[in-house]
Every structure is written in structure tokens, then in C-alpha cells.
Amino acid sequence: DIQMTQSPSSLSASVGDRVTITCRASQRITSSLNWYQQRPGKAPRLLIYAASTLQSGVPSRFSGSGSGTDFTLTISSLQPEDFATYYCQQRGTFGQGTDLEI
Amino acid sequence: EVQLVESGGGLVQPGGSLRLSCAASGFTFSNYWMSWVRQAPGKGLEWVAQIQHDGSAQYYVDSVRGRFTISRDNAKNSLYLQMNSLRAEDTAVYYCAREGSGTVFVYWGQGTLVTVSS
Numbered sequence: 112d113i114q115m116t117q118s119p120s121s122l123s124a125s126v127g128d129r130v131t132i133t134c135r136a137s138q139r140i141t142s143s144l145n146w147y148q149q150r151p152g153k154a155p156r157l158l159i160y161a162a163s164t165l166q167s168g169v170p171s172r173f174s175g176s177g178s179g180t181d182f183t184l185t186i187s188s189l190q191p192e193d194f195a196t197y198y199c200q201q202r203g204t205f206g207q208g209t210d211l212e213i
Numbered sequence: 214e215v216q217l218v219e220s221g222g223g224l225v226q227p228g229g230s231l232r233l234s235c236a237a238s239g240f241t242f243s244n245y246w247m248s249w250v251r252q253a254p255g256k257g258l259e260w261v262a263q264i265q266h267d268g269s270a271q272y273y274v275d276s277v278r279g280r281f282t283i284s285r286d287n288a289k290n291s292l293y294l295q296m297n298s299l300r301a302e303d304t305a306v307y308y309c310a311r312e313g314s315g316t317v318f319v320y321w322g323q324g325t326l327v328t329v330s331s
Contacts (some may be wrong), residue, residue: 143315147258154308154321155250155258162314202316203260203274 113137115199117206124211126190132209134182142202146175146184149208150195158197159184164204215239215320217309222325229299229329234294234302235309235322243287245266246312251305252324261307262294263316279305299329 114137124130134144146159157166159175162182173189186193194213199206221233233249249261262283271283282295292309306326306327310318 123264127317142218143317145317147318149258154323155318156321157317160317162312166319181235199259200258200318203263203272205258208257 112202113140113204115201115204115206117197117199117209119209120207121210121212123213124189125213126189126191130141130186130211131187131197132184132211134177134184134206136180139179140201142157144175144177144182145200146173147198147200148195149198150192152184155198158199215311217320217322219307219309219322219325221251222307222327224328224330225299226331227300227329230295230297231299231327233294233296233309233327235323237290237292237309237311242285242290242313243304246316247285247292248265248310248312248316248318249283249292249320250309250318251306251327253305256305259305264292265314267312268321294328299327301329303327304329323330 118133124146137175144162147155148158149155158173161177174185197209219237222263225231225232234265248263251261264283268285280281280298284293308324311320313319
């Protein structure tokens with residue numbers, strides 16, 4: 112089974128910062144790599160699919176890139192509502208999550 | 214507007230059974246693959262089970278295979294998860310999710326909490 116490892120596991124940042132979260136697969140993946148945001152007590156929300164395609168309604172400060180085994184989620188200028196947990200996902204496997212904290 | 218509303222969660226003893234339901238609206242349910250994803254308290258997301266749009270194929274994570282059964286009723290726009298032989302480690306919020314192309318979870322319900330405890 113392919114393992115998905117996110118780094119860092121947690122990250123402290125400030126409003127206006129640019130942050131990058133990395134997701135590494137244990138082997139090359141050929142299916143869609145997706146990113147989700149989860150705020151406390153809420154259901155996850157799809158942000159990015161197929162590594163770099165922004166889901167409808169998601170602010171353009173979110174972007175994704177990567178291929179093969181290495182993928183990144185970038186938030187260009189953090190807003191207060193962006194402090195949440197972020198997950199990558201490929202098929203039936205999620206990364207362990209990255210907590211983005213103020 | 215796409216809506217997914219889960220129900221059926223609750224407290225159950227180890228070894229017991231529970232059936233979760235997910236009522237779908239706002240889209241043509243029979244056109245989409247669906248999944249259940251769970252989240253144990255304070256933990257990350259774990260995909261549990263998936264069903265093809267017409268119900269002809271189902272897939273499970275190893276830890277629930279043989280104990281859980283995913284099914285759907287396209288006439289009722291409903292998704293189900295029958296959970297048998299429940300264990301403490303099955304305690305989680307269970308979300309139903311509508312998939313897009315390539316196993317991407319596009320829409321999520323609000324979740325229903327299952328607690329397995331004596």
C-alpha cells in the first residue's frame with residue numbers, strides 16, 4: 112500500500128504569511144492527489160484536486176503543485192479562517208494531517 | 214445544492230451492530246460513486262468503504278472488511294453502512310462523501326458519531 116506522509120505535522124504562522132505543506136508518497140502515484148481543509152468540529156472541505164486544480168469556490172490564495180511522489184499545498188497570504196488542519200489524499204489513503212496554528 | 218445528511222450513530226457495546234444512513238439530495242445520486250470516511254476522536258481521516266454508482270462493486274479498508282457492508286438504494290437516494298462486530302477502535306465520526314472522478318471526495322456530510330463502549 113502507498114503511504115502518504117505530510118510535513119510538517121504542525122506549523123505556526125501569522126496572518127499574511129506564505130506557507131507550504133508537503134505531501135510525499137511512498138511510491139510514484141498516477142491517480143489524483145487531493146488536498147482538504149478541516150476546521151475544528153467541521154467536515155473536511157475539498158480545496159485542490161488532481162494536484163493543482165482549484166475546487167470551485169476556493170480562494171485563489173490556495174494553490175497546489177507536484178507530481179510523481181512529491182506534492183505541495185501553498186497558501187500565499189494566510190487569512191484568519193485558514194487556521195485549520197490540512198490533509199492530502201490519494202485513493203483510499205490520507206496523509207496524517209498538518210495543523211496550521213496561529 | 215448538494216446535501217448529504219448522515220444518521221444512525223450512537224452508543225453501542227463492543228460486538229454490537231449499527232446501521233448508518235446517508236440521505237442525499239441536490240444531485241443525481243445514481244450517477245456517483247459514494248464513500249464512507251471516518252475520523253476517530255483527535256485523529257486523522259480514514260477512508261472506510263466505497264461503492265460504485267450502481268452498487269455493483271464495493272471496496273473496503275482491511276480493518277473493516279468482513280464486518281462492515283456498504284450499500285445504496287438509488288430509488289431512495291440513500292447510502293448505508295451496516296457495521297457488525299463493532300470494536301472500540303471503530304469509535305469515530307463517520308462521514309459520507311460524494312466522489313468525483315478519480316476517488317476525490319468532493320462533498321461531505323456533517324458526520325455522525327459512533328461510540329463503541331461498554
